[in-house]
Amino acid sequence: MTTSDQRPLTNYDRRMYRLMNRREAAPFHATAARRRAVVLVHVALTGMSEVAWLFAVVGDERWATWTMLGLLLPWCFATGVINSSTRGLLELRARALDERQRAEKSRVTALAHRAMLWVLLAATIGSGGAALAGLEVEGFVFPVLFSVFVVHWLMPLWVAGLTARDEPDLDEDDDIAEVAGAAGAA
Template identity: 55%
Template sequence: MTTGLGKSELTKYDRRMYAVMNRREGRPLYATAARRRALVCAHITLTAIGVSCWTAMVFAEWMWPVFVLLGTLLPWCIATGGINGATRGLLELRGRALDERQLRERDRVLARAHRLTSLLLLAVAVGVGFLGWLGDVRLEALVTPVLIGVLVPHWLMPLWVAGLTVRDEPDED
């Protein structure tokens, strides 16, 4: 761990989080690029299912989605942990626990995620505009579900981008 600060200047929390994010037990989940892509795709799918179920519970007042939501929670947490393990905590660790290369990588991931989220927002705005203009849809009914549907990818896009762009680690041989 070569950071700008000395190892002794890291807090107990920083050292513990660094150790957690660099555990190798989950390595089979993300050992290859194909597995990391599958893990990110699974995370995106589980997120979409969870957001859809939550939206159905709140706005349609159905109760069955709560069971689907609870069923997706554990796999979603495992997938999140797998992506964090693949990136070695790039987005979860404080800046003082990262070296210069990791800080540059985090900045690059955040910039790319910001661009992708901007494109997503543009596509959603155009889509909702067309629905209101061409379709017989009340836009007031769409505002909250659409905002929730855009907020979640905005929140998770850096994690997904980091999971997709992380490089393979060199073999230990």
């Protein structure tokens, strides 16, 4: 099994492809509304986990560590649903993707970088405005930078989940042959 650039897929590539294309999570991302809901839940869980981590590290609060650990399992589940909805678009190596998937990955990455530009602009204006207003910003530098880092890290996943398209409902071989025949006739 090789891709268009003729580099052979490794066992790792094949395992990851099979993992990312499993259908157990399909009911959670079958429609655009469900995918949006999962992405919003993921954003909320990320935000809560980030706040808990900051309380644990900066505030030295013991409860925050347990809260963060409690949020880990639902966060991982939501991440898996988003990855399943995109068929592993961001997790698979480029050699395991076809031409269309590589173009989609580039599009998602560009959209995520564009969105991050606005997040960074808002953080810069917010911190600059706070400094100009006479507020002490030194205590907020680490939490704001950490928050921006987390958003930068996860933005491509969120954008991919929000922009994923519905898959055709193909349950039987007749449906697949019908779609293939229609594509060949076009």
